[in-house]
Amino acid sequence: MKIRLHVNGALHEVDVEPRRLLSDALRHDLRLTGTHVGCEHGVCGACTVLVDGEPMRSCLMLAVSATDYEITTVEGLAQDGELSNVQAAFKECHGLQCGFCTPGFLTTITAGLRDNPSPTREEARDMIAGNLCRCTGYQNIVAAVLKAAES
Amino acid sequence: MKPAPFEFLRPSTLDEALEALAADANAKVLAGGQSLIPLLSMRLAAPSMLIDINGLGLDAITFADDGVRIGALVRHAELERSDDAARVQPLLREALRLVAHPTIRNRGTTVGSIVHADASAEMPAVLCLLGGTVTVSSRTGSRTIAAEDLYAGPMESTLHHDEVATEAFFPVRQPGTGTAVQEVARRHGDYALCGVAASVTVADGEVTSARAAYFSVCEVPTVIDLTGVPSADAGEHALASLEPQSDIHATASYRSQLVRVLTRNVLQAACDEAFA
Numbered sequence: 001m002k003i004r005l006h007v008n009g010a011l012h013e014v015d016v017e018p019r020r021l022l023s024d025a026l027r028h029d030l031r032l033t034g035t036h037v038g039c040e041h042g043v044c045g046a047c048t049v050l051v052d053g054e055p056m057r058s059c060l061m062l063a064v065s066a067t068d069y070e071i072t073t074v075e076g077l078a079q080d081g082e083l084s085n086v087q088a089a090f091k092e093c094h095g096l097q098c099g100f101c102t103p104g105f106l107t108t109i110t111a112g113l114r115d116n117p118s119p120t121r122e123e124a125r126d127m128i129a130g131n132l133c134r135c136t137g138y139q140n141i142v143a144a145v146l147k148a149a150e151s
Numbered sequence: 152m153k154p155a156p157f158e159f160l161r162p163s164t165l166d167e168a169l170e171a172l173a174a175d176a177n178a179k180v181l182a183g184g185q186s187l188i189p190l191l192s193m194r195l196a197a198p199s200m201l202i203d204i205n206g207l208g209l210d211a212i213t214f215a216d217d218g219v220r221i222g223a224l225v226r227h228a229e230l231e232r233s234d235d236a237a238r239v240q241p242l243l244r245e246a247l248r249l250v251a252h253p254t255i256r257n258r259g260t261t262v263g264s265i266v267h268a269d270a271s272a273e274m275p276a277v278l279c280l281l282g283g284t285v286t287v288s289s290r291t292g293s294r295t296i297a298a299e300d301l302y303a304g305p306m307e308s309t310l311h312h313d314e315v316a317t318e319a320f321f322p323v324r325q326p327g328t329g330t331a332v333q334e335v336a337r338r339h340g341d342y343a344l345c346g347v348a349a350s351v352t353v354a355d356g357e358v359t360s361a362r363a364a365y366f367s368v369c370e371v372p373t374v375i376d377l378t379g380v381p382s383a384d385a386g387e388h389a390l391a392s393l394e395p396q397s398d399i400h401a402t403a404s405y406r407s408q409l410v411r412v413l414t415r416n417v418l419q420a421a422c423d424e425a426f427a
Binding site for chain 1: 152153154155156157158159161181184185188189191192193201203205206228251252253254255257258338339340
């Protein structure tokens with residue numbers, strides 16, 4: 001099927017099978033490999049993207065169902081080469097090690113801080129509860145959420 | 152971990168969707184897809200066609216004196232945010248906050264969860280506890296199914312193949328009624344190992360009705376009338392009518408213990424609210 005995807009402010013025309021997951025369309029058809037694919041059944045959160053601003057699992061959407069939405073991937077968070085607040089806080093707080101889960105955390109937290117700009121530590125933990133990280137023990141990610149909220 | 156090939160249809164009218172569904176015995180309806188797409192990816196389901204109903208509207212939350220109607224495309228998150236829905240039936244918001252993670256709730260639909268008929272899910276049990284209904288449409292007309300008649304077995308509803316669920320109805324909470332829901336899961340957002348929702352009604356300082364609904368315990372969501380049973384005995388009383396299942400997540404005996412504890416807790420919480 002020929003479809004149009006609106007991703008990070010640009011319009012892309014791609015020809016995909018209906019079974020193409022949005023995560024795979026982003027990575028393989030649009031070559032936006034910042035979105036990572038972990039579990040592919042909605043548990044790990046690595047593939048989380050913003051769909052009309054709301055975090056959703058791109059592995060749990062079909063590309064052919066995503067044509068009506070404005071999609072933001074991790075590549076769309078930095079503006080003019082400047083890291084976003086959330087990205088800068090991750091860098092500063094050492095909120096990542098291997099980086100595999102990071103794109104999903106960044107998109108989730110970007111929306112989370114928009115909805116709750118000054119979370120408590122408990123709210124910060126809750127914000128990231130749907131994303132798995134195997135390296136950091138989460139402490140530095142929580143610190144990054146709180147740091148990003150300050151800036 | 153990739154779906155098997157299927158045809159894809161994105162109709163713009165309900166009639167078109169119903170025609171297509173009736174014409175293909177192996178077609179499936181796609182709403183939020185948060186349960187269906189994992190099944191496709193794991194190849195536990197391989198429909199010949201997906202009928203994506205996201206273009207059909209059906210996204211209204213409407214209120215009447217007797218309750219709240221929820222369209223088939225209302226996302227869990229939207230219903231959770233609705234202050235009016237929480238006022239009409241407070242158990243909705245309380246239970247929705249236990250449904251997976253917020254990211255899943257942003258896409259998943261409440262009606263989809265209800266007709267997906269997973270006995271581990273919160274909203275089917277809530278619909279059963281509250282005595283709600285689901286309205287379904289087919290080419291030949293529509294009908295309303297009472298929650299108690301909706302579940303035939305594990306992951307099996309009583310919808311016919313050619314029917315699409317268009318809305319669910321949850322009754323208003325009556326004065327003098329309190330509700331509560333609690334579950335135990337290994338991590339917040341996981342499916343519960345055991346979950347219980349309760350509704351208690353009082354009149355003139357006496358409990359006149361006490362009921363509990365169980366999810367992730369038996370093969371279907373199960374409601375038990377506990378009116379008149381002392382709260383300390385309520386879990387044991389409920390277990391006489393339940394058949395807790397063993398699986399890789401929990402043994403039947405552990406589930407039974409969770410039933411005892413959660414039953415007492417939710418009945419107490421619902422009772423406190425009813426008397427408040």
